[in-house]
Amino acid sequence: MSYQAIIITIGDELLIGQTIDTNSAWIAQELNKTGINVKRRIVVADKKADIAEALDASLPHADILFLTGGLGPTADDITKPMLCEYFGGNMVVNETVLAHVKQLFAKRNRPFLERNLKQAEVPDNCTVLFNRMGTAPGMWFEKDERIIISLPGVPFEMQTIVSEEAMPRIRERFKGNAIVHKTLMAIGVGESFIAEQIEDIETALPPHIHLAYLPTPGFVKLRLSSEGSDKEQLQREVDIHADLIRQRLGNVIAATEDIPLEEIVARALQLHRMSLGLAESCTGGYVANRITNVAGSSAFFKGSVVSYANEVKTNVLGVKKETLETVGAVSEATVIQMAENARSILKADITLSISGILGPGGGTAEKPVGLVWMAIAGPNKTISKSFHFFYDRPRNKEMAANAALNMIRLFLEDL
Amino acid sequence: MSYQAIIITIGDELLIGQTIDTNSAWIAQELNKTGINVKRRIVVADKKADIAEALDASLPHADILFLTGGLGPTADDITKPMLCEYFGGNMVVNETVLAHVKQLFAKRNRPFLERNLKQAEVPDNCTVLFNRMGTAPGMWFEKDERIIISLPGVPFEMQTIVSEEAMPRIRERFKGNAIVHKTLMAIGVGESFIAEQIEDIETALPPHIHLAYLPTPGFVKLRLSSEGSDKEQLQREVDIHADLIRQRLGNVIAATEDIPLEEIVARALQLHRMSLGLAESCTGGYVANRITNVAGSSAFFKGSVVSYANEVKTNVLGVKKETLETVGAVSEATVIQMAENARSILKADITLSISGILGPGGGTAEKPVGLVWMAIAGPNKTISKSFHFFYDRPRNKEMAANAALNMIRLFLEDL
Numbered sequence: 001m002s003y004q005a006i007i008i009t010i011g012d013e014l015l016i017g018q019t020i021d022t023n024s025a026w027i028a029q030e031l032n033k034t035g036i037n038v039k040r041r042i043v044v045a046d047k048k049a050d051i052a053e054a055l056d057a058s059l060p061h062a063d064i065l066f067l068t069g070g071l072g073p074t075a076d077d078i079t080k081p082m083l084c085e086y087f088g089g090n091m092v093v094n095e096t097v098l099a100h101v102k103q104l105f106a107k108r109n110r111p112f113l114e115r116n117l118k119q120a121e122v123p124d125n126c127t128v129l130f131n132r133m134g135t136a137p138g139m140w141f142e143k144d145e146r147i148i149i150s151l152p153g154v155p156f157e158m159q160t161i162v163s164e165e166a167m168p169r170i171r172e173r174f175k176g177n178a179i180v181h182k183t184l185m186a187i188g189v190g191e192s193f194i195a196e197q198i199e200d201i202e203t204a205l206p207p208h209i210h211l212a213y214l215p216t217p218g219f220v221k222l223r224l225s226s227e228g229s230d231k232e233q234l235q236r237e238v239d240i241h242a243d244l245i246r247q248r249l250g251n252v253i254a255a256t257e258d259i260p261l262e263e264i265v266a267r268a269l270q271l272h273r274m275s276l277g278l279a280e281s282c283t284g285g286y287v288a289n290r291i292t293n294v295a296g297s298s299a300f301f302k303g304s305v306v307s308y309a310n311e312v313k314t315n316v317l318g319v320k321k322e323t324l325e326t327v328g329a330v331s332e333a334t335v336i337q338m339a340e341n342a343r344s345i346l347k348a349d350i351t352l353s354i355s356g357i358l359g360p361g362g363g364t365a366e367k368p369v370g371l372v373w374m375a376i377a378g379p380n381k382t383i384s385k386s387f388h389f390f391y392d393r394p395r396n397k398e399m400a401a402n403a404a405l406n407m408i409r410l411f412l413e414d415l
Numbered sequence: 416m417s418y419q420a421i422i423i424t425i426g427d428e429l430l431i432g433q434t435i436d437t438n439s440a441w442i443a444q445e446l447n448k449t450g451i452n453v454k455r456r457i458v459v460a461d462k463k464a465d466i467a468e469a470l471d472a473s474l475p476h477a478d479i480l481f482l483t484g485g486l487g488p489t490a491d492d493i494t495k496p497m498l499c500e501y502f503g504g505n506m507v508v509n510e511t512v513l514a515h516v517k518q519l520f521a522k523r524n525r526p527f528l529e530r531n532l533k534q535a536e537v538p539d540n541c542t543v544l545f546n547r548m549g550t551a552p553g554m555w556f557e558k559d560e561r562i563i564i565s566l567p568g569v570p571f572e573m574q575t576i577v578s579e580e581a582m583p584r585i586r587e588r589f590k591g592n593a594i595v596h597k598t599l600m601a602i603g604v605g606e607s608f609i610a611e612q613i614e615d616i617e618t619a620l621p622p623h624i625h626l627a628y629l630p631t632p633g634f635v636k637l638r639l640s641s642e643g644s645d646k647e648q649l650q651r652e653v654d655i656h657a658d659l660i661r662q663r664l665g666n667v668i669a670a671t672e673d674i675p676l677e678e679i680v681a682r683a684l685q686l687h688r689m690s691l692g693l694a695e696s697c698t699g700g701y702v703a704n705r706i707t708n709v710a711g712s713s714a715f716f717k718g719s720v721v722s723y724a725n726e727v728k729t730n731v732l733g734v735k736k737e738t739l740e741t742v743g744a745v746s747e748a749t750v751i752q753m754a755e756n757a758r759s760i761l762k763a764d765i766t767l768s769i770s771g772i773l774g775p776g777g778g779t780a781e782k783p784v785g786l787v788w789m790a791i792a793g794p795n796k797t798i799s800k801s802f803h804f805f806y807d808r809p810r811n812k813e814m815a816a817n818a819a820l821n822m823i824r825l826f827l828e829d830l
Binding site for chain 2: 012013014015016017018019020021022024025027028029030032037039041042043044045046050054057111113115116154156181183190192193195196212214215216221223225258278283284285286288289291292293296298301302303304305306308311315316345346347359360361362391392394
């Protein structure tokens, strides 16, 4: 038996494009772990009629309906009274919620205002889902054997309520089919090329295993999915086919799970017991930022000299003025000096340097926008490589950082 | 007359939460500029039946329907033949598209494979929207006076097709009501507090001007929206009310348009003709990354010493060993030395330093997770401040970077 969920997101800000919806993706992942499929996602405006229309259209098709957004303290939030009315209840002050809201205001040294009293009102026909992280409680309604869960839109509040309050109740209620996903992260080659390489493996997949290609700026993600009653059996089958693909594609596959490239690099550094330092020019700290997103990165990451100005390249990194004057900052000679000097300054086992032109300005006929030089200095050798990216500034920065992290990965694999 | 659009996004990856949908937000912004409202957004699976169901349900309610995703070269893409059938056409090879696809493959040094021939096939009942950036063309169908536009899911390809091919045709066809939005960026105070401060202004808003509160990790965005026939008149009215709010809230308002905090700081630096340097520990290059996201930042940004390891704080930034041994890296004395020494090392007019504990590990009773010290050294003074953030590692990093950028903004306002 397979259960279906629909996620309704409420908010004008999502319809005018001011906010990106990350909540739905997170909820979908949580539901998938429990074997519940998300059949559809809908975004509607902060309007009673539009919310009601979406509820009417979705309720017949979903075992579980999630609503997020529209529960905050200010005048533009209308979801709570609307749901109360839709499910035929009355608004009442909930004393537990009231005490919690007052305590939160005290802790944050903010005055408790008359309008905040409303935040403690809930419909009397729902189960309150406690919001440890904020003031707006979640709500659990039931109608015709279907579950309707309303949640605040602030991501970390929503996530806490789902993890701590909603999912335990959902797991108890719905025991569905197992769903198994496995993702291979391919880097450095295109979608069509991969498809051609593994065509025979793909054709021979059993009908209940589906392969999807997801191109992203860093990777082509290859996702194998399978649904059935025996989770262990599914996992074994998916693992076997994933392994066939991995062997065929070789070191193009950077990981066999959907983790960020910085996490892959962090694991490789720890495996080789090596520390990392950086000397970034055009990426402006972005590679260091990615590395330090990994919890525990202080165990292997020394630091970065973000030498955006040329005088920082000479004064701090000791790049020769002569080099900058003759071949320029975006050159093989410069990145080699940056990497090698940074290695002794930062006392790191390996260092990576980057210098390039990300655009929109700064390009010349000889050195066009998108040209990026990188070098890695290690205990026994220094390697250098140039890249050319063809996109706009944000995407070129993303591509350069991905290429840098991948260069570190391959350097470590080669040791 | 007001026109309505619906955006349908196709992709299993969006329903299982593997990918975040940024395309819909971008399309919505473009449509808004032309006075077209997005009434609803829907995400459905890569399944013929689900796409058809969404089309059936949406066509009666929309003047324009956008579909994104499902047009790539690999086996999991089914949208193109499905749409062809839905609108009653036949697939034919389009010679212009074929020539373009072949040329793209040649430019990227990738072999043109048999399966890539399919990418040049289009339904014979659509207008092809040329995809300068990639291989999958956009398609423009018409049915019962409604427009249906199908686009590839890769963001920069989709954006180029919409800007260059779709929007000019849309603007020609639909001349609707004007929509005016204006957003004020409030920083450092909560949603309820703001609502209380401007209650009288909000109550006195004319009925056709709507105020919405959008809390984000960095800001509370206050968005005034208005729709009507006379765009200039709307703009004047919205500006007047925005100005009332801005005056009431004072320097809590960092900007009167929806721009990132780093852009606000960049403008302030350029206004004061001052250069910026950074000495980051716990934020690990994230503040430098934000600053260098601004195009043209090399005009005022010198660089950052990302001193993640204590030895980099001493060796590169010259923080006294004695200070680290007695009061530790997360202390007022350390950040003051970091900022003042970085100012001479990076030769910047002002420098900001950050040292803190973002978690999950590393906290003690005396210095808990979330404690962050910052200092700014300028030509005439150095100021320092401590913060305490209560969230998880990624959010603490975000909050710390926002606090740092805001501290620079206020420092410059005070000069």
